[in-house]
Amino acid sequence: MTVLSVSDLNVSFSTEEGRLLALKNVSFDVPERRIVGIVGESGCGKSTLINAVLGLLAKNGRIDSGSILFEGRSELTSLGPAQMRALRGVRISTVFQDPMGALNPVISIGQQMVNIQYRSKRSKAEKIALAAEMLKQVRIPDAEAALARYPHEFSGGMKQRIAIAMALMMEPSLLIADEPTTALDATLEVATIELLKALQEKIGCSVLFISHHLGVIAELCDDVVVMYAGEVVERGTTRQVFNDPRHPYTLRLLECDPARQHERTRHLPTIPGEIPDLRRRPEGCIFAPRCHRRHAACAAAPPDIDVGRGHVARCFLADRPEPAEATA
Amino acid sequence: MSEAVSEPPAARSGYLKAFRRVLREPLGLLGVTLVVLMVFAAIFADVLATTEPSRIAPRDRFLPPGAEHLLGTDQLGRDLFSRVLHGGRIALSVALGATGASLSIGIVLGLIAGYGPRWLDNLMILVFDAIKSFPTVMLALSFVTLFGPSLTAVVLVVVIVNVPGYARIIRTQTIALKTAEFVTAAQSMGASTARILRVHILPNVVGPILILASMDIPVVIAIEAGMSFLGLGVRPPTPSWGSILNDGFANIRETVWIVVAGGMPIILTTLGFTFLGETLRDIFDPRLKAR
């Protein structure tokens, strides 16, 4: 069963200077029990995508077309606010970059974790027990005592783990994690990712993991979706995309990661140029101005080409990859 | 190296852009119109007034508005239109002058309190709180006692009452900005405290205050009118909207027009500045960016 299926999603915002097309024909799937990563840089539309899924688009945004199918039966684009509220926190939950987005500073975390369970029929004692159990799962030391404490008494890394515990407590089918480790130190990030992985296996939920940190995506995710300027330029399993990138942007992005460079070099690769103004989207391929492989055909919008076993790239040259030496 | 991205040129100044946006809002347009009207009338009072505001004509008392006396006459036969125009001069010069003075003093004190050493901040807050705990009327009475009923007393009262409020706001913003990275960057370049306050902090904290000030102007006008109404402000025969109101109130049985003449300009000016201020505030509210 596919937990989340996004098809041809188009989202735009009305601004003072015109209509801004934030997402264009975005399609990807999150199968059951899989971790899907979304990789992209600033302006790629990841936040808009999450907001669209959660029904939290700003007032000046709207879903122009497309579908977001959840658990094979709920069409999220047509649900009203009350129905979305019923889903959020129960079937779909989120963890954000800043744990204080989930933690109320004036309520003890135990109380917050009990409050989250308000829809459940359990007794208060059972709710407290579940809360303590979740804290133990995320390795918060001295879990029972921790219930009585307030968010500010915990360090950043611990707060994030508490936020993860809160998100997974109701055993959702989909966890959306938006840059959950970006603000954490590297060594902390490692521990948090391992935790997330362990919990995901245990609970059996799917995870949509958004990050710009390629190393973490490679390690954690089963599948990956690469976004650029509001479009999905490539998707597939992590192995497919990282070992055999078929879209020039993916290729260049991987090249740019300093961790990928083994020898010391005085000149690091970059991708020249900037993302285009999304209020004036060009007709053709959105990456063409910055692409080292652009040619005449790129003046038209490229199709999604399947290069085998679900590995899709939105590029005319997707099935004609460059030989390895040429990309040095 | 990256080439410049072609982009529409930045607006000359943020203020010009804001002004144009104000004009696009109906209330904003109305506000600006009223304010401009009032200021124009005040500046050109001499030219626009049909007669001398203090000229007494006992035979023409209590005339309703007509061709010769646009707003009628008061209990001494004085032309109300002329009195209102000249009263406007007083009202607006007090309003703008006193507000200007309060702003300047408030900004300076606020910057010092926010950026300076802790003990100075504590001391200044103490003084501000002490001032704010005085009821305005009492303050007014004390100053009138000291300086006699006069414009000076009014202005002083207004300034003293307004300074703590502005200073407080500037102080809070300054404290917030003190630790901003661009301020640290300026310090690391060797900028003096005066330069940091003037170039880096002041322009970034002054915005909200200007909006508040424009919404405070009606309050100042009301204070002046109130004091004059009570006889504590300008002395007769100098016309003031407040004293016209007073005359109107005393003679309400004879005619209603004096009250109207005194009250209307106050209402119009208040509305004008309030609409203007609120429109400005709405424009600068980041949450309402989208349309």
Added chain:
Amino acid sequence: MSGDPILKVDDVEVAFPVGRIGRRSSILGVAGVSFEVHRGETFALVGESGSGKTTLARAVNGLQAISRGTITFEGRRIDGLARQAMKPIRKRMAMMFQDPVGSLSPRMTVGDLVTEPFRIHGLEDRNLKDETARLLALVGLTRDFANRYPHQLSGGQARRVGVARAIALNPTLIIADEPTAGLDVSVQGEVLNLLNELRERLGLAMVVITHNLHVVHHIADRVAVMYLGRFVETGETEAVFQAPAHPYTAALLSANPEPDPDKARDRIALPAEVPSLLARPPGCEFHTRCPWAEARCSREVPARRDVGGRRVACHFPLAPGARPPPRKERPHV
């Protein structure tokens, strides 16, 4: 890289008072650090939050008072100088800050921003327009950027403005605090390449603060790894990367994985919690998280010694390619 060092930091300590009246104590943000930087050299300070690297950088720049030790710049002692005396020094030592856009005054144009150093030091007789054009060209921005405001710049562009401002008065030393923070991966290289290029062209010395070891690899000649305010390992970048001698360095290196899904997961996992500066662990301060810790580590403070060209503060410096022993319950965790 010969000759006298441009910057010499000697046994510097930075203490912060904590607690209220009656219960005052202090914590050491920087707990005794020494290093030198020579002309044309890039020296990197690496550490995570709480390591003291930013505090140390600010202390060198005179923005933070030190409680012990000396800082010598171009042969002159600069720690504890009064503000007026420090001002001319600031022409020769420039600092770049973490937030690319936030370190630029929001209501000033790019032109004003890059020429501010001239105005601060009373050098207004220069043709500021020419200087603006020159500086912008040096960092690869065209002239029309001079009229933009910070909020109209991308992260990469804002960074370059910061660099332009830093080199405005031809300093001999630049301190760059997290130069790649807030930048997308695809533009990180821009800033690093630019700094490298300028360094060669203008003969600058640089101190780079970062938590990203991979960035360090490409830009620094020497690196110092900091933990809880002390250096745990210093040495030439290449050597430190090939064979980290201190367990913390090894853990940091393994914590930034390569984006390769097939690579073996040889992660060195550390218990996540960093000790509080109020309660520094006895002996070697890293022992509470160190996979190789032994009894001696909790009792004795390790002396700094030379290992393969590096200075390491560890009782049992790692051999190249060392793997952590199997996880066992550690009583002190």
